[in-house]
Amino acid sequence: MNFASDNIVGASRPVLEALVSANAGAQPAYGGDDATRAVETMLCEIFERDCAVFLVATGTAANALALSALVPPYGLTICHAEAHVIDDECGAPEFFTGGAKLAGVPGVGGKIAPRTLSDWLAARSGHEKEMPARALSISQATEGGLVYDASEIGALCDIAREAGLSVHMDGARFANALVASGLTPAQTTWKLGVDVLSFGATKNGCLAAEAVVFFDPARAEAMRFLRKRSGHTLSKGRLLGAQLQGYLAHDHWLSNARHANAMAARLAQGVVALPGARLGFPCEANEVFPVLPRETVTRLRAAGAMFHPWSARSLSAGERVAPHEMLVRLVTSFATTEQEIEAFLSVARG
Incomplete structure (x- = not known):
């Protein structure tokens, strides 16, 4: 009767089988392996566009590194007041962004309402004494277990875009939110204006594997350096790629x-x-x-x-x-x- 979380169980059988299979023989290091290349292709197909994909081992790394690619040290990320990025990651986003801060706003069930976001932005003075907002981070599903529908995501992205903000989605439970929505991955992300997705897998069947997905590869140039500099480019990257291969194959x-x-x-x-x-x-x-x-x-x-x-x-x-x-x-x-x-x-x- 353990309902503490969905990361308390091990990996699913297809993930383990893929991992064992990839363990044999020699493969190029640092993500140059066949499994990683295959996963990059699979995610591009799943999201119906050319994406830049970066594999990491933890959700904290995925979120913090994604935000570090979007927000300068003097900038600000807007998120829900109880979002994982502000409440449960020991300051990792601030650390990896080099000092950028997060600003939490209220909302029922972990959701940010479009009106709340627009009112918050309208109250900003734009003075140099204030850290300028540079990104919006939303959680899908939220810390209250709720799922943003397409109209809500679209409205938030429109407001963010008008204000010059990039949009990050913390998708630690993206798969759960996706099947609840009945939409396609593309319809709930980049088609609505999401720029970067932390694509979670550890909570849904992997041992330790996440992907940071940039929907515009041109914006991802810094990410490969940030990932390496932070110690999150695995030498045996095929062990991340293999997990995600088993995870994604046959809609597992x-x-x-x-x-x-x-x-x-x-x-x-x-x-x-x-x-x-x-x-x-x-x-x-x-x-x-x-x-x-x-x-x-x-x-x-x-x-x-x-x-x-x-x-x-x-x-x-x-x-x-x-x-x-x-x-x-x-x-x-x-x-x-x-x-x-x-x-x-x-x-x-x-």
Whole structure:
């Protein structure tokens, strides 16, 4: 009954098989291998355009390096106040950008509303005493488990473009958001105005593999130097490429995400039927955020269930967590089983 996150499980079988296969023989180092070249081609095909692709081992590296390619040391990245880049990466974006800062704005469920962004930008003086905004970073899915729809992304990108901002998407759970949207990868990214995507894979079946995707290769020149200078260009790059080969082949990444989302929907349905329970945010991808009675939380933990308490700062205006309640996060993965969900709900029912 471990719902702490989707990075607590190992890799899926196709990923492991691809990794073992790529391990044999000799291949050029530093990303010059066949597997890396194949993944670059696959991602260009998936996104329906020529892209510049850079493989790294962690999501923190993907986000921080992507932003370092977009934002100068004197610049500013706008993001949600509880976004991973500002709240959970130990200042990595600031470190890799050489001192650029992040500015967090509010929004229900981790989403930035277009009006919030436009009002924030309008309030800027443009004085040299202020760090100028140079990028917008949005999370897909958000820290509240919500999925931006195409109209929301398009509106945010339009506002950003008018203000001269680049747009970065933190796609740690991009696959989960994508299958929930029913759109194609292109329809949810560059066709709407996204410039750079941190394409997550570790949470959805890989051991440790992410990709930074620049939708305009002309803007990616600095990235290969930034990646190497930061120590994130792997000598045995084929081990990253192989993971992503197994992940992307035969739409395995989408199958994994569909399963995780289906398990989350099943869990959410069971949770709302519990006495005194409700959802803090709608379940749209593979995360469930229930508000539970504290006695239920205590019973679950005593039975060995694993999950995290969650901040209530991004709840809607009319929602409150009472002293006898707790907002928690439950995350399902490609490996979650119906049996785990039923065991959790059985304990929760008491």
